Amino acid sequence: xxxxxxxxxxxxxxVFSKLTNAYCLVAIGGSENFYSTFESELADVIPVVKTSIxxxxxxxxxxxxxxxxxxLPHTTTDQELQHLRNCLPDQVVVQRIDERLSALGxxxxxxxxxxxxxxxxxxxxxxxxxxxxGVEVFRQTxxxxxxxxxxxxxxxxGGLVHPHTSIEDLxxxxxxxxxxxxxxTVNRGSEVIAAGMTVNDWxxxxxxxxxxxxxxxxxSVFKLREGQPTAIVDDMRxxxxxSYV
Amino acid sequence: xxxxxxxxxxxxxxPGHGIQFVRNDAKVFRFCRSKCHKNFKxxxxxxxxxxxxxxxxxxxxxxxxxxxxxxxxxxxRPERYxxxxxxxxxxxxxxITKIRHERQKKHITERQKGGKSMSRKKDAKELEQDLQMxxxxxxxxxxxxxxxVIVSQLKxxxxxxxx
Numbered sequence: 001x002x003x004x005x006x007x008x009x010x011x012x013x014x015v016f017s018k019l020t021n022a023y024c025l026v027a028i029g030g031s032e033n034f035y036s037t038f039e040s041e042l043a044d045v046i047p048v049v050k051t052s053i054x055x056x057x058x059x060x061x062x063x064x065x066x067x068x069x070x071x072l073p074h075t076t077t078d079q080e081l082q083h084l085r086n087c088l089p090d091q092v093v094v095q096r097i098d099e100r101l102s103a104l105g106x107x108x109x110x111x112x113x114x115x116x117x118x119x120x121x122x123x124x125x126x127x128x129x130x131x132x133x134g135v136e137v138f139r140q141t142x143x144x145x146x147x148x149x150x151x152x153x154x155x156x157x158g159g160l161v162h163p164h165t166s167i168e169d170l171x172x173x174x175x176x177x178x179x180x181x182x183x184x185t186v187n188r189g190s191e192v193i194a195a196g197m198t199v200n201d202w203x204x205x206x207x208x209x210x211x212x213x214x215x216x217x218x219x220s221v222f223k224l225r226e227g228q229p230t231a232i233v234d235d236m237r238x239x240x241x242x243s244y245v
Numbered sequence: 246x247x248x249x250x251x252x253x254x255x256x257x258x259x260p261g262h263g264i265q266f267v268r269n270d271a272k273v274f275r276f277c278r279s280k281c282h283k284n285f286k287x288x289x290x291x292x293x294x295x296x297x298x299x300x301x302x303x304x305x306x307x308x309x310x311x312x313x314x315x316x317x318x319x320x321x322r323p324e325r326y327x328x329x330x331x332x333x334x335x336x337x338x339x340x341i342t343k344i345r346h347e348r349q350k351k352h353i354t355e356r357q358k359g360g361k362s363m364s365r366k367k368d369a370k371e372l373e374q375d376l377q378m379x380x381x382x383x384x385x386x387x388x389x390x391x392x393x394v395i396v397s398q399l400k401x402x403x404x405x406x407x408x
């Protein structure tokens with residue numbers, strides 16, 4: 001179920017937050033509105049952690065993670081590292097990596113099984129990703145862009161990519177990732193998908209500029225509508241009519 | 246806040262001191278003071294500059310390998326906060342630094358031990374070869390030990406004839 005929110009009047013939600021199936025990281029804002037929206041949706045299911053990375057608020061673009069682990073850039077301070085380790089559950093491995101491309105959220109895009117990475121990433125980093133996140137790693141580009149982490153967002157159930165991705169690329173990526181993919185936009189035509197929204201298996205958060213069309217596309221590709229009562233009734237209709245007879 | 250090491254001299258850079266230089270390949274160089282920064286700008290290799298830790302370690306003047314160095318490492322995978330563990334670590338830190346200092350001092354005294362025998366050998370050689378260069382009062386005792394050998398007249402005449 002997709003929610004529209006803003007971070008201090010900015011619609012780029014994926015920049016200031018990181019949502020996975022096991023935890024959610026949120027940037028420290030001036031007011032508590034951003035944090036409380038996440039909390040109201042997710043508080044009883046997964047831990048919602050307020051943090052900074054290297055003293056900055058752009059945490060969504062600097063770190064990458066899934067339910068198995070969290071990778072942080074070398075700019076993360078020791079105190080922030082310790083804070084994350086204390087707040088996140090023990091199954092999540094928190095690791096800081098030394099990589100020249102320090103904006104990991106822009107270079108790597110992953111779900112719980114597969115990861116797409118920037119083609120220039122170090123071999124050692126690639127091995128660390130496979131080890132910490134427990135994923136299969138593929139070096140790819142999306143619509144000619146090397147920053148795969150920013151131009152696509154995918155979960156275990158579906159994915160949204162840059163609008164100018166060709167159909168062949170889309171098919172190729174779909175077979176690699178084993179999820180249905182759709183080329184679309186977010187935040188009234190913004191091509192930077194992962195910066196404009198953040199998603200996990202059952203919720204998504206988009207910028208408040210996202211149009212109703214974009215929102216319906218997101219809800220259908222990530223299969224977020226299934227939790228709704230209407231969907232359940234439709235599925236159960238056959239069995240309900242049977243019971244009347 | 247983190248106490249970093251100076252890239253040039255390897256001393257600790259405390260907050261509020263020094264300069265950081267970030268190169269185009271994203272490598273960060275930290276310097277403790279302008280002396281190190283200026284040496285770096287002159288493209289000097291710290292391994293060739295005598296007062297740096299890199300030089301001293303390379304030449305074996307300072308202790309290189311020791312188990313006490315293993316404790317102070319940059320760790321990338323943190324552990325969950327445990328009060329008892331933290332307390333024990335804080336208690337252990339001054340003990341470890343003390344042991345490390347003791348071992349470093351010992352390394353230096355060990356290194357300087359061979360000096361006395363070497364200087365004696367050097368003095369013996371000097372007495373043997375350059376006896377006439379030394380002042381007379383120092384060599385009286387040495388000359389007393391030497392035995393005078395009488396060379397026969399015949400032999401010297403033959404030598405003169407050959408010349």
